[in-house]
Amino acid sequence: MPSIVLLCDDLLFASRITGQVRALGLPIQSARSLDQLLALARQETPSSVVVDLAFPGLDLPDLFGRLSAACPSLPRVIAYGPHVDAEQLRSARSAGCDPVLPRSKFVEELPHILEEIKGEEPR
Numbered sequence: 001m002p003s004i005v006l007l008c009d010d011l012l013f014a015s016r017i018t019g020q021v022r023a024l025g026l027p028i029q030s031a032r033s034l035d036q037l038l039a040l041a042r043q044e045t046p047s048s049v050v051v052d053l054a055f056p057g058l059d060l061p062d063l064f065g066r067l068s069a070a071c072p073s074l075p076r077v078i079a080y081g082p083h084v085d086a087e088q089l090r091s092a093r094s095a096g097c098d099p100v101l102p103r104s105k106f107v108e109e110l111p112h113i114l115e116e117i118k119g120e121e122p123r
Contacts, residue, residue, distance in 0.1 A: 034057075034066070
């Protein structure tokens with residue numbers, strides 16, 4: 001079954017996301033640090049990692065490199081961030097995140113993204 005790891009330090013928003021994910025019957029784990037995310041990914045490679053681009057100190061190339069080293073196959077990395085930071089959203093796309101959405105659009109699209117994840121074969 002596909003699984004998700006969420007990297008987010010906004011507890012209210014993380015709760016909102018995890019609630020929607022669990023309502024669809026998908027497993028999700030929340031990480032409040034990059035080290036915790038990597039530890040979870042080493043235990044069981046997630047099919048998707050959801051990243052809050054506003055996460056303090058986030059370095060996407062480093063995240064991708066460390067995920068590649070921690071997982072037998074690279075999980076899909078989905079990112080969302082502030083709509084006012086167009087450069088950060090562009091950088092996330094360039095780094096390999098797909099999709100990359102402003103936070104409000106992410107909330108709107110989350111049910112569709114989750115249905116897509118649910119239909120994916122585990123990696």
